[in-house]
Amino acid sequence: MSSLLTDSLFGVKGYVAVVTGGGSGLGFMIARGLVTNGAKVYLVDLPSVPTDERVAELNELGREAGGSAHGLPCNVADKQAIQDLASQVGQREKHIDMLISNAGIRRDAPVQCNVLTASFSELQASMWSSRHSDWDDTFSVNTTAHYFLSVALLPLLEAASRLELPSGQLGRNGGRGVVVMTSSCASMHNVTNVDLTSYATSKAATDHLVKLLAAKFSRFYVRVVGINPGFVPSNMNPVGEEGNLFSALFDKVPARRAGNEDDIAGTILYLVSRAGAYVNGISLCVDGGRILLANGQE
Template identity: 30%
Template structure:
């Protein structure tokens, strides 16, 4: 029997976090690194990644980065190869990179629909497939954490920004998580998803400024937005031995917004 500290210990484990240079990805990287994992961050902008790695290093976290645009198939392939070369094996994959687009359904541009789907869904499939083939399946071990959203659990409220492509993509991530969990359980790989509510980030900045925090939290039971620590515990659970008997699940981290 392991004690609680041992269950959450990631010493000797490795993690690849996409969209990891800021926001939710950075928050998850901090949690994994603080519990002993070597962390490889990826996002499009090298300058942001360099700053993030410096910040993690200041916390005593072993971190490095690879710049890549996960909406591009060739970049996903290159990232997977670089991750295995750098880390040796990838024990934990966090598919966090994502994008949104606001437009009424009747006016939503097709190119914007494709942009959202390519990054939010296609890249999650491609990177999981590459890391699964190259590392997790041969090793007989893996933890995949996909970033969904409560937008994938329900329709937007009447006052919310119209984001049909984003909502659809996150619903796809939720069922992708279930389907892959069922297929890859035989390899010792768990696949779970986090479904955040509203957290301050570059993606949500405009919405928060437009609607205001009070308006956005009036129907949230806990009356608050997520903060810089609220994903850490759940991510650590899914990434560690503490969550070894959990797979195919989506956990909403939203202050109760999805239950009302």
């Protein structure tokens, strides 16, 4: 990962972060960007996901900058587990500067087809094979979890917004106390060569949830923002693997490439630092221009 701007405008040194889905993919990219810039990160993932090696790697990377990492298990689809997570963090911290609510899943139809070339019967068969439980699970993790995590951690986020900065200004002038929800550029276009309907719909709901929660938290200036990544390597999107249907779409992205760690970490550093303190209630698309052309793709 190349060096990112780390002066006082974009600085997060000493900030406290909770990152869900932090054990891999986008979550780990974000955690690494924060730790290497001096933040303390609570790396959250499923109890079944081993994170010890990831935490050790982050602590090694963050040593020079003063950043650190600590692993905490949580199934974000479980409301009680979220409450337990908030209690654990609250026992260790008097405030948190940011919640990066990043955990997400995608449930593809069991019977797959290329949506752009399939026959009528093939398309209907593929779409009908989608299970009701897949929709329930997708919304539970991709949308509902953002809501309950934000509410459970609200007192710690609000405490950060009231912190006095070295300049004597309140934290709301420095942007501390922010929720960042990971959505997807799939929420913003209609054409894909695989059926991502449940996934894209859950992400569109997340985009609106950003606005709903930002409005509700506005009196306390706990900011709520979102990011809509495009093609970025992850377990969900194995960029570059043979047979991956998404790889054929890279030449239709104006940037002519997949996203990388600096693209994601740099966006997060902007949104959670003083640089982004005046940004609230919006979702920022980080997709190399993908949605500019997606609905007109052949």
